[in-house]
Amino acid sequence: xxxxxxxxxxxxxxxxxxxxxxxxxxxxxxxxxxxxxxxxxxxxxxxxxxxxxxxxxxxxxxxxxxxxxxxxxxxxxxxxxxxxxxxxxxxxxxxxxxxxxxxxxxxxxxxxxxxxxxxxxxxxxxxxxxxxxxxxxxxxxxxxxxxxxxxxxxxxxxxxxxxxxxxxxxxxxxxxxxxxxxxxxxxxxxxxxxxxxxxxxxxxxxxxxxxxxxxxxxxxxxxxxxxxxxxxxxxxxxxxxxxxxxxxxxxxxxxx
Numbered sequence: 001x002x003x004x005x006x007x008x009x010x011x012x013x014x015x016x017x018x019x020x021x022x023x024x025x026x027x028x029x030x031x032x033x034x035x036x037x038x039x040x041x042x043x044x045x046x047x048x049x050x051x052x053x054x055x056x057x058x059x060x061x062x063x064x065x066x067x068x069x070x071x072x073x074x075x076x077x078x079x080x081x082x083x084x085x086x087x088x089x090x091x092x093x094x095x096x097x098x099x100x101x102x103x104x105x106x107x108x109x110x111x112x113x114x115x116x117x118x119x120x121x122x123x124x125x126x127x128x129x130x131x132x133x134x135x136x137x138x139x140x141x142x143x144x145x146x147x148x149x150x151x152x153x154x155x156x157x158x159x160x161x162x163x164x165x166x167x168x169x170x171x172x173x174x175x176x177x178x179x180x181x182x183x184x185x186x187x188x189x190x191x192x193x194x195x196x197x198x199x200x201x202x203x204x205x206x207x208x209x210x211x212x213x214x215x216x217x218x219x220x221x222x223x224x225x226x227x228x229x230x231x232x233x234x235x236x237x238x239x240x241x242x243x244x245x246x247x248x249x250x251x252x253x254x255x256x
Contacts, residue, residue, distance in 0.1 A: 002027055005077045007050045007112040009033035029077040029103070031111045043103035048072050050112070058114060059212035060087025066114040069098075076101040077111035086113035087212045093117055117141075128254055129201055136226050136249040138218045142206045144187065146228065146249055149199040154232055157196065160242055162230040163189035164204055164214075168246050169229075183227065186210040204228075217251040224248045 004027035011018035016036065023038030024030075030039045035046040051071035058064045064086055067073045075098040085091045093115050094100065094108030110116055128145045130137050136146040150158035165183035172179055187204035194200055206214050217225040226249040231242040 001025060003030055003037075004080055005029045005109065005111050007031045007052070007073060008037055009050050009052065011036075027080070028105060029101070029109075029111055031073055031076075043076070043078065043101050043106060045072060045076070045111075052112075057208050058087060059089070059208060059210075060085075062086065064113045067110060067112060067116065069116065071110075073111035074098050074116055075108050075110060076106070077109040078105045078107050079109040085110075085115035088216055089115060089117055089212055091115040133199070133247075134224065134250055136228075136251050137254045138214060138251050139254045140215065142208075142211055144204040144206060144214065144226070144251070145254075146202055146204070146226075146247075147199045148190075148194075148202040148228070148230065148247070150194045150196050150232075151245060152196045155196055157194060158230070158232050159193050160230060160232040161189040161191060162202060162228055162247075163187045164206070164210075165227050165229050166210075168227060169244060183229070186214070214251060218253045221250055221252040224250050226251050 002025045008019045008030065009032065013021065018036065019032055019034050020037035026039045026041035026044055028041040029043035031045045031048055031050055032039050033049055039046050050073050051068040052065040053068065055063045055065050058066050075095055079092050082091055092107050092109035095116065095118065100106055100108045128137050128139060130145055130147050133147050133149060136144050138144055144164065148162055163185055164187035166186055167183035170181045187206050190202045190204060228247045228249065230245040230247065232245060
């Protein structure tokens with residue numbers, strides 16, 4: 001088996017073979033907590049504690065273990081041509097205060113599944129106002145600001161909540177009954193009470209599971225990708241059921 005830019009640690013096998021029962025074919029820049037896998041290629045580290053955090057949701061499609069800032073995995077690897085980590089975030093990210101590996105082929109990538117990102121530039125959030133009704137402002141790592149408008153047809157005012165979702169409702173009618181599949185919630189919800197044709201700036205906090213997805217949206221600022229569902233209650237609706245209004249936004253990263 002070939003392996004590159006990976007961490008092998010925490011094995012539960014018998015002593016002497018806890019991490020590896022046989023040697024692996026190292027392509028370079030691997031890190032092992034013991035010395036059982038035969039790592040001797042360029043950039044390899046053995047008998048080294050990777051200093052990983054717990055297996056948890058750090059964003060992206062699968063749980064990961066993030067290295068500590070002082071981990072020997074940070075900035076000591078090679079991306080081998082890849083441009084994102086397991087979570088879909090940028091790789092490599094060369095942290096200015098962390099020395100890189102001097103091995104040939106090193107590029108400042110972190111070893112393992114997670115690439116630590118540069119801390120965001122501080123932004124005075126009280127001054128964040130989206131420029132229009134089609135743009136949401138992303139303040140890394142977890143905040144969105146957007147204009148939320150009450151449609152003119154809802155009088156005397158909109159009363160309800162709004163939040164980001166993964167997709168619009170998909171409804172079908174079977175045997176005379178309407179069935180709807182709702183998108184998953186991506187953010188916190190906010191109160192959406194205002195008069196018709198009026199708007200306010202809403203602040204949404206992105207759930208950890210979806211932070212990487214929203215950050216990726218911000219790399220395509222000319223496409224409308226963020227869906228926000230506004231649930232509006234009105235005496236005009238039968239049986240008091242709320243009505244869904246969907247707003248679609250392009251996402252742009254805030255600048256200081």
